[in-house]
Amino acid sequence: MKEEKLxxxxxxxxxxxxxxxxxxxxxxxxxxxxxxxxxxxNVLLEERLTVFTRNQSMDDFMAELxxxxxxxxxxxxxxxxxxxxxxLLQTTHEFKTxxxxxxxxxxxxxxxxxxxxxxxxxxxDKWSQE
Numbered sequence: 001m002k003e004e005k006l007x008x009x010x011x012x013x014x015x016x017x018x019x020x021x022x023x024x025x026x027x028x029x030x031x032x033x034x035x036x037x038x039x040x041x042n043v044l045l046e047e048r049l050t051v052f053t054r055n056q057s058m059d060d061f062m063a064e065l066x067x068x069x070x071x072x073x074x075x076x077x078x079x080x081x082x083x084x085x086x087x088l089l090q091t092t093h094e095f096k097t098x099x100x101x102x103x104x105x106x107x108x109x110x111x112x113x114x115x116x117x118x119x120x121x122x123x124x125d126k127w128s129q130e
Contacts, residue, residue: 061123068116075112079105 016024025036032050033039042049082102089095 057123057126061119064119065116068112068119072109072112072116075105075109079109 024040028036028039030051031039033042039049041047079102082098082105086095086098086102089098
């Protein structure tokens with residue numbers, strides 16, 4: 001059976017302090033309600049509300065992963081440049097110099113990958129405890 005759409009004809013006025021209004025608005029912003037009136041109606045009529053919650057540890061993890069990704073990209077770019085240079089070298093002396101640079105870039109890359117693995121394991125352990 002199709003439900004009739006009812007027009008809302010009754011107006012309720014409520015006075016709030018600035019602090020009270022900001023508190024209600026902040027709570028409304030954490031829900032799926034598009035308008036403050038929808039939020040207040042749902043609360044007053046004790047209807048179901050969908051509330052978004054933020055996981056601070058996930059936010060911290062994402063911020064750290066972004067930094068690690070940027071560092072990893074920079075190291076990867078340097079590594080690619082070294083490999084390209086190695087392919088263009090023709091003398092043994094140049095080759096030995098660039099080979100040493102390549103080794104240090106590789107070590108830096110391995111350290112960063114190990115750091116990423118460690119941080120992922122730490123966050124995984126933390127989340128599995130919650």
